[in-house]
Amino acid sequence: MNYKVKTIPHFDKAIKRLAKKFASLKSEYISLIDSLEKSPEQGIAIGYNCYKIRISIASKGNGKRGGARIITYVFVTDKTVFLLDIYDKSEQANITNKELEQLIREIK
Template sequence: MYKVRLAIASKGKGKSGGARVITFVKVIKEKVYLVSIYDKGQLDNLSKDQIVELLKKAGLI
């Protein structure tokens, strides 16, 4: 699983006020799954338990 911070130029706040992209790489079939994208101004962070729940709902774990 990878968490990446992205700047949103229109907000003018750099990475700290941008978005977060959470991806999960499943090597078996060479696929990358997008788990979540959220604006850090609306949600500070997803907990490990929340991410695990998202992965379970998607059938990835």
């Protein structure tokens, strides 16, 4: 049961910015995509069918705790996972419900 993984424009901008900062992020991102296609409901459920996934950034050297966070939205009936946001843990602690709702609206 493979899912499709898609991104929204906000995510594309955010990952491009972080990839310039951390060279290893591209390979970690590709690994995450492969993993999400097989098992979409990874990470911590944060409501609205969304999950927060912690990933380590090898070039940063802090492990998962100080790495990046990726926010996903799982659309079960369409078998699609949308990548909504990625942020560096040192730049942003959490995502608010208001921000989450705004990102979900970008899908529709």
